[in-house]
Amino acid sequence: MSAKTDAVFQKFEEVGIIPVVVLNDAKDAEPLGNALMKGGLPAAEVTFRTAAAEESIRIMAEKFPDMLVGAGTVLTIDQVDRAVAAGAKFIVAPGLDEEIVKYCLEKDIPVCPGTQTASEMMKAIKLGLTHVKFFPAENAGGLAMIKAIGAALTALRFMPTGGINATNVVEYLKNDKIFCCGGSWMVKGDMIKAGQFDEIEKKVAEAAEIVKANRK
Numbered sequence: 001m002s003a004k005t006d007a008v009f010q011k012f013e014e015v016g017i018i019p020v021v022v023l024n025d026a027k028d029a030e031p032l033g034n035a036l037m038k039g040g041l042p043a044a045e046v047t048f049r050t051a052a053a054e055e056s057i058r059i060m061a062e063k064f065p066d067m068l069v070g071a072g073t074v075l076t077i078d079q080v081d082r083a084v085a086a087g088a089k090f091i092v093a094p095g096l097d098e099e100i101v102k103y104c105l106e107k108d109i110p111v112c113p114g115t116q117t118a119s120e121m122m123k124a125i126k127l128g129l130t131h132v133k134f135f136p137a138e139n140a141g142g143l144a145m146i147k148a149i150g151a152a153l154t155a156l157r158f159m160p161t162g163g164i165n166a167t168n169v170v171e172y173l174k175n176d177k178i179f180c181c182g183g184s185w186m187v188k189g190d191m192i193k194a195g196q197f198d199e200i201e202k203k204v205a206e207a208a209e210i211v212k213a214n215r216k
Contacts (some may be wrong), residue, residue, distance in 0.1 A: 060086025138163025
């Protein structure tokens with residue numbers, strides 16, 4: 001793992017809960033970024049499934065240089081290039097695409113692909129990865145699954161995402177196989193659409209307190 005990648009994953013660990021954000025309008029990027037920073041979770045995985053994602057990453061990266069901004073739901077190398085050009089500091093994918101992983105490693109772009117099975121995780125290790133996403137976490141067996149597989153695959157640490165909420169995140173955060181969790185409950189699309197950034201900041205602050213209370 002390069003020094004750059006190591007630093008990014010260390011930041012993931014410090015933040016603890018990475019807000020997974022869907023932005024349909026780039027005008028919401030700055031107020032959302034402000035709410036995340038003030039609330040105490042200075043990170044965002046901006047999903048690349050909307051037309052506004054690229055510009056939203058650019059705005060967040062420019063306005064909040066200390067924020068760990070990256071792209072999620074990345075499915076192609078073209079999306080990797082566009083996201084990084086916009087200012088993304090990391091790439092997250094829903095599954096393990098060897099082409100994307102190898103490309104990111106060659107370009108020294110921190111990458112966290114989605115895995116669900118032991119076979120996918122073994123493939124990730126073979127590619128040289130130490131940090132992977134576990135997705136969709138709750139549907140795929142949750143913390144019990146991570147504990148079971150993690151006991152055998154000691155080289156990996158996990159970012160569970162999918163079905164994580166303010167209640168179940170506590171047990172995840174207490175497990176040392178987990179370097180952070182991905183969640184969207186504090187940045188729900190309807191709240192963003194309605195401009196409820198004060199409410200988002202409040203929920204982000206609550207999530208930040210959960211991290212402080214439950215990380216060693």
